[in-house]
Amino acid sequence: MGMTQHPSGLPLKPEQTFFDDPALDRVMAMVMTLAAELHVTRDRLAIVEMLLEAGQPVTREALDTFQPDPTQRAALDTARQQFSETLMACTLGVEASLGAPEGGVGQFDKS
Amino acid sequence: MFDQIPPNRPFDAYQAFVLDCKLNWTRVMFPELRNRYEASGVTATGPEDVAEVMRHDTTAQMFGWFERHLQRMKYSGQRGLTLHYEQYRAEITKALNADLPDFLTLDADFQHPEYYTSVDVHQHPGGVWSDEIAGYIYERGAQSTAPMLKKSQSLFHRMTAQALTRAGRDVKKVVDLGCGWGGSTQPYFEDHPDIHVTGVELSAPCLRVAAIRAAGLQAQNVAYRQADASDTGLEGGANDVVTSTMMLHEMPPSHIRAVFRESHRLLAPGGLSIHLDFLMKDDPFKHWVHNGHSARNNEPFMVPLNAMDIVQAHKDAGFDDVEIVPFEEFDGALSPDNIAWRFPWTMIIAHKAA
Numbered sequence: 443m444g445m446t447q448h449p450s451g452l453p454l455k456p457e458q459t460f461f462d463d464p465a466l467d468r469v470m471a472m473v474m475t476l477a478a479e480l481h482v483t484r485d486r487l488a489i490v491e492m493l494l495e496a497g498q499p500v501t502r503e504a505l506d507t508f509q510p511d512p513t514q515r516a517a518l519d520t521a522r523q524q525f526s527e528t529l530m531a532c533t534l535g536v537e538a539s540l541g542a543p544e545g546g547v548g549q550f551d552k553s
Numbered sequence: 554m555f556d557q558i559p560p561n562r563p564f565d566a567y568q569a570f571v572l573d574c575k576l577n578w579t580r581v582m583f584p585e586l587r588n589r590y591e592a593s594g595v596t597a598t599g600p601e602d603v604a605e606v607m608r609h610d611t612t613a614q615m616f617g618w619f620e621r622h623l624q625r626m627k628y629s630g631q632r633g634l635t636l637h638y639e640q641y642r643a644e645i646t647k648a649l650n651a652d653l654p655d656f657l658t659l660d661a662d663f664q665h666p667e668y669y670t671s672v673d674v675h676q677h678p679g680g681v682w683s684d685e686i687a688g689y690i691y692e693r694g695a696q697s698t699a700p701m702l703k704k705s706q707s708l709f710h711r712m713t714a715q716a717l718t719r720a721g722r723d724v725k726k727v728v729d730l731g732c733g734w735g736g737s738t739q740p741y742f743e744d745h746p747d748i749h750v751t752g753v754e755l756s757a758p759c760l761r762v763a764a765i766r767a768a769g770l771q772a773q774n775v776a777y778r779q780a781d782a783s784d785t786g787l788e789g790g791a792n793d794v795v796t797s798t799m800m801l802h803e804m805p806p807s808h809i810r811a812v813f814r815e816s817h818r819l820l821a822p823g824g825l826s827i828h829l830d831f832l833m834k835d836d837p838f839k840h841w842v843h844n845g846h847s848a849r850n851n852e853p854f855m856v857p858l859n860a861m862d863i864v865q866a867h868k869d870a871g872f873d874d875v876e877i878v879p880f881e882e883f884d885g886a887l888s889p890d891n892i893a894w895r896f897p898w899t900m901i902i903a904h905k906a907a
Contacts, residue, residue: 458849460618474623475630505562506562523573
């Protein structure tokens, strides 16, 4: 997806990285590439269902040029936002349940 | 015009997904990053102190990664702007070259400054100068650069209102430096038929889009000119307002000082110089984020601009009174309740002596 030669003739700059292990930067790029493509596929599948429910022909052109009505748009937007929120929540490292005390569970042993 | 470019649902879905992730980054990840910094208990005196505290923080690393790569995905991903519009190059080029209005002046021998061609600003591959459809792509992508803005147009209208209110006079002539694809110029010629505005810009591809949009609105009171903002070639002493929007941070300090001198030269006595840009000094945490954005979004001159003595640079250019004023890009943007990420929008205001 990138350039091999910059129009100015200047060499491209070194990779900009953010994680302690730069391999993570590249794996993250793969994850997000796949996530974006999964969203596009989910969106297309939802549109297939909408066309079928409306009794309209499902063709490549119909899918590529689909213009949702307000109700359909709201449903597609909600699905996209829920997916992106779920995905981005993973970046924060917030636990979903209460784990054991950091000091261990000995305090609970009454023997 | 560009109406031969058909709708493309997969492209729209991809771009909307990337924008949703950016909104999450803005509204959720940024406040969480601040929480983590404040939980450290460190009292930083500058961005370097914050950088040291956050160097190995996983959320900080994620924050940086997403800022850089969501922008990369927007332009260069599998359904990014550059790849998508490449499919319609012929249609876009045809529209860009058809019946250009005579109020557009391009310079076939124009030499771009080296600083301008040495960085692909905003991660736009090849910059906005090297490809004839780059201005169109830049315009299409501008809607999601600062995602808290519902429409970038509203920011430009707000800035125009600031300039016209602060001019303190009947404004007849305006120069808009670094006008890009014309977003900052349009409110002047569209909403104020008594004003003549001249947009000045380095990029011919951007100027072509600006001129075509203005022609489509049947504007009679605008001119676009390919020139350097520091040496416009326009008549001096003849303008009521000289303005720029998001231009200063795209150039080195020597050029910024030259722009201030050119602003002073262009103005009539008592005229207003007003530049909208990004300055962040009083909050070490936000200063650290701002410096990081400069690197992550390929806008390296943000840091030296922020370090400049702007008031002194204006005085050196001939201005006496200089104001540095926060700019509210949407209602509530400056409220303490707004904890989302935002650019540190700032107006730099000066009047030429009457």
